[in-house]
Amino acid sequence: MSDARDQGAPGSSGGSSAGSSAGFGAPPAKFDLPAIERDVIEGWRANEVEYRSLHGHRPGEDAPASPGATGEPAPEFVFYDGPPFATGLPHYGHLLAGTIKDVIPRYWAMNGYRVERRFGWDCHGLPIESLVENELGVHGRAEIEALGVPKFNAACRAGVLRFTSEWRAVVERMGRWVDFDNDYKTMDATFMESVWWVFAELWKQGRIYEGHRVQPVSPLLGTPLSNFEVAQGPQETNPKTGKDGHKLRQDPSLTVRFAVEGEDNTYLWAWTTTPWTLPSNLALAVHPEVEYALIEVVETGEKAYVEPGRLEDYQARKRVGETRELRRMKGAELVGIAYAPLLPYFADERLNEDGSRRAFKVVSADYVTTDSGTGIVHQAPAFGEDDFLVGKREGLPLIRPMDLNGYFDERVPDFQGLRAKDADKGIMAKLKEQGSIVDRDTYVHPYPHCYRTDEPLLYMAISTWFMKVEELREQLAANNEKIRWVPAHVGDKRFGNWLGGARDWNLSRNRYWGTPLPIWRCDEDPSDMVCVGSIAELEQLAGLEPGSVTDLHRESIDDITFPSARTEGGTMRRVSEVFDCWFESGSMPYAQNHYPFDPAKKDYVESNLPANFIAEGLDQTRGWFYTLHVLSTALFGRPAFENVIVNGLILAADGKKMSKRLKNYPDPMGVVERFGADALRAYLISGPVVRAEPMRFGRDKNDTEGLCVREMVKAAILPLHNAYNFLVTYARVDGWTPTAAVWDHEPAADLDRWILSRTQSFVAGMRREFEAYSLDNLVPAWLEMCDELNNWYIRRGRRRYWKGGDEAGADKQDAYATLYRVLVTIAKCMAPVLPFYCEHLYQRLVVDLGLATGADADSVHLQRFPSVDEGRIDAALERQVALARKVVGLALALREGERIGVRRPLPKLTVASRDPEVRGAMARFSEDIQTELNVKAVEIAEDDSALVSLSAKANFKVLGRKLGKRMKVVAAAIQTLEAEALRAVLEGGTVEVEGETLGADDLILRREPLPGRVAESEGTITVVLDTNISAELEQEGLARELINRIQNRRKSSGLEVSDRIALTVVCLDGGKLSGALEREELRALVEGETLTAALSVEQTAGSDAQDGREEIDGEQLWLRLARHEG
RNA sequence: GGGCGUGUAGCUCAGUCGGUUAGAGCGCCGCCCUGAUAAGGCGGAGGUCGGAGGUUCAAGUCCUCCCACGCCCA
Secondary structure (H helix, E strand, C coil), X not given: CCHHHHHHCCCCCCCCCCCCCCCCCXXXXXXXXXXXXXXXXXXXXXXXXXXXXXXXXXXXXXXXCCCCCCCCCCCECCECCCCCECCCCCCHHHHHHHHHHHHHHHHHHCCCCECCCEEEEECCCHHHHHHHHHHHCCCHHHHHHHHCHHHHHHHHHHHCCCCHHHHHHHHHHCXXXXXXXXXXXXCCHHHHHHHHHHHHXXXXXXXXXXXXXEEEEECCCCEECCHHHHHCCCEEECCCCCCEEECEEEEEEEEEEEEECCCCCEEEEEEECCHHHHHHCCEEEECCCCEEEEEEECCCCCEEEECHHHHHXXXXXXXXXXXXXXXXXXXXXXXXXXXXXXXXXXXXXHECCCCCECCCEEEECCCCCCCCCCCCEEECHHHCHHHHHHHHHHCCCCCCCECCCCEECCCCHHHCCCEHHHHHHHHHHXXXXXXXXXXXXEEEEECCECCCCCCECEEEEEEEEEECCHHHHHHHHHHHCCCEEEXXXXXXXXXXXXXXXXXXXXXXXXXXXXXXXXXXXXXXXXXXXXXXXCHHXXXXXXXXXXXXXXXXXXXXXXXXCEECCXXXXXXXXXXXXXXXXXXXXXXXXXXXXXXXXXHHHHHHHHHXXXXXXXXXXXXXXXXXXXXXXXXXXXXXXXXXXXXXXXXXXXXXXXXXXXXXXXXXXXXXXXXXXXXXXXXXXXXXXXXXXXXXXXXXXXXXXXXXXXXXXXXXXXXXXXXXXXXXXXXXXXXXXXXXXXXXXXXXXXXXXXXXXHHHHHHHHHHHHHHHHHHCCCHHHHHHHHHHHHHHHHHHHHXXXXXXHCCCHHHCCHHHHHHHHHHHHHHHHHHHHHCCCCHHHHHHHHHHHHHCCCCCCCCCCCCHHHCCCCCCCHHHCCHHHXXXXXXXXXXXXXXXXXXXXXXXXXXXXXXXXXXXXXXXXXXXXXXXXXXXHHHHHCECCEEEECCCCCCEEEEEEECHHHHHHHHHHHHHHHHHHHHCCCHHHHHHHHCCCCEEECCEEECHHHXXXXXXXXXXXXXXXXXXXXXXXXXXXXXXXXXXXXXXXXXXXXXXXXXXXXXXXXXXXXXXXXXXXXXXXHHHHCCHHHXXXXXXXXXXXXXXXXXXXXXXXXXXXXXXXXXXXXXXXXXXXX
């Protein structure tokens, strides 16, 4: 920024350059938004503007009591930033969320609130672990532990922040103000200690328990995989469905007979594709509503239960011979049937202690289908999610005779040491030998495979730690009621439903780089456990020096042990798991402030929960939104946030996901440097994507360059720049300089009073939108305002600014003062959305002129958001101007229809309306209408009966309620009503139709212009254009055509706006133009409009000269012009 | 398979409590205006309102089913 601005900035005295101001600087010749933005960033840096917005004071100073110096501390507006992973570069989704996270805090900061905005980094978890696994070439538990957790974690720590500087650069360039210096990282010891505190609180509340969960396991790696890793497994297109999915796999399709106890030669036929789980079979499942049959195989006499539709399939494949149906029953009737264990290993589990049946029985399960198999499904609770849940419900034991590498253990001696899939053959052979196999086939299906080893995954129950959430459902729902969701349906439906069905949260992971679970367990007695809630507590338990534990990662604390206080001779060792990283991000409100350990921030945390505002993508419904909500509800009984904006996903222009490989989207920073960050911000928040709906980033399918953003420059920023340019151009010519007094100006002209009113309405509208957190209307509201400013206020007022210096009266002062005020107000209003251009505008309009007085006056972002001056709003005036613009539009359409250009003056426009407000508006703005339309007179009439024919239609909305079924008859009759009857209604009378008495409100009148006139009707307004062009008017039209040609030449020959010229017009002898220029008043008109100081008109009989040649109405003429000196 | 959302002009989207000529912006075509404007104005072409049923005097709007797409869950 320039020196002039720097002078005005420091210190609170301000305005030091006021006296020396020489008025506006010259506007740039070229509009280059990215260049302006870079300049603005420089200014923000030089003046520490961002720091002051974030902290409420300059670096090194104490926090002031308040900007207003009233002694009260500034109120807090609390914002929580959801931490991204720094292992990738920011994409459009981040830029969108970042923009939302910037716009709202800027608004509240401009309203006098202190808005702390700390950036956060999510450092733990699989993204970085996977990266490091690849970089180090180690995969799975065995390899990582062979390498050593210290080395592995050191690599994670070293690599996780690799892109932070890139992030910071992008965020800054986008104009997002957020505190990177005072950021939080989930791997900081302080953060992790708070996570421990959170967990210990839950432990004290009795909300933590150890349980099991079925998870996919990669047997070679010996580790459970996350959904993320499963999704990264090999993919293949399914030839049957044509869709991509897991790689296909051929598995055995085995149908096995289970002998029903107490029924001779009777079996349950059950189906499985995983023979290796049959040793662990503990039940058979049927669907309670499905009909089953007891059949007899004619050839063998074997009786079996099976679903009849499925039986047909077996018979069609000739796997089962002829059968006879004995009986039919619902699945529910089969429930409880006991059968003999298929294999002997767990036969002891048959009965409960009280002698009731425990396992090897038929159970009911809704997930059973009749798509494949027999309709009866083998259950091994430790090896499938569905089986597990059924087993839990039925009280079946959880038996998993296999380690994480998939080797059978000693409990299945026949197959001990064999790996799961390798045992399939042996198991089938054994079953065949004992006559248990009904059918054996193969089955090809998509199946998840390991992303590293390509092996099929095994699903098995694994011990994990849970937080009880189900019992919190009511409180969660009650707290959700206190949150304003944008859009509302995400909260009511999506999030609400999710809370209603919330399951206990599995919050541990069998991983390495994360916050370790602070549970120490006795090696002698697994039920003897201690949950450690702080570093100090750990040091004390382990007898370590206070301060000796400085890091909480596994490599630092896994070796810390201490004797059990409860179990003689027992040693307490930490359990191996780490936290789900969602637990960490959900702890962020406390952990970012090292709660409750940092005494300086304890109150701050407690009094700032819930946050006023957060914003993230729709995918966080079950992620961060949920974990924040669960933890704050459990810990404090409060929601974690009051207002949340949920954004949708950004897709590429072609509607597909953005893909680096396909290159179907432009580089974000390339777009910013080409078109500007303000434009990108405005584009991003202008659609339904700020209401959780997906957005296509592009103007059309083929827009891979971000042309959509260029359009936003044209629509939202250039017009503002043009308005500024206009003001400055003429102010410089006139030597007009703003002073603080412009704000007290009471302009006389309707035009000024109108735009000031319109501006206040705009401010009020913007405030409403900001405070409703509905961002998608901000830019459209601005575009409307922009249209009013440029295409009416400035267009209509243009001549007021270029009156010569001696004519400069009060009206000109009013015009400048008003336009100036409007622009400064807009700069403040739009600053949250367009932080760069609005700052630029404010600097040029206010700071450069030394009008920035008081502390923090050197940036628009440290200013107060304009408050609404209700007294300035004149709703009637705004309506009247809208009516005037409406009439102008109608009349321009008539001119278009008649092919009469606006340069050609017409004698008269008639506006007829019965509505007194319309007539009032016409009278008030007749001069504007006249000049805008180039008509010599505007005639206003009340009676339009000579101009239009009247017809009527039923007012369905009004009559429908009254008439109900009679509506149709009456509506038809109304259409046949004669004009005379309708005129009577217009006069306040009524009309009888089909026995109904109807008044004006029951009808909608339509006006059709009568033929023979150039007329148009809309609503109650009829406009008629008189197109009789007299000889005088034709000559005036020619003069205006001539002016147009001269102006174009002035412009193209590089003359300044204020230059006076010497002009020679050579026209055809005896031509029409020649005739026109014989009229003194038309010559004066030409001279005045074109600043011609010396006009000479020459006649010619004709010429071939090309130089200066023009044509008007097919008649040639030649122009010569030069700057007139002196 | 379930939950939620979306489907309206070539594209991006409005469309109120159900009310009868379904709108805007961009793009295209034509015309016009312009000494602030890189703009602007007017007009035109362009719509089975995803489909099918239903409720109703009346459905883009409400209900049911179906189709497509997206997110999440399974």
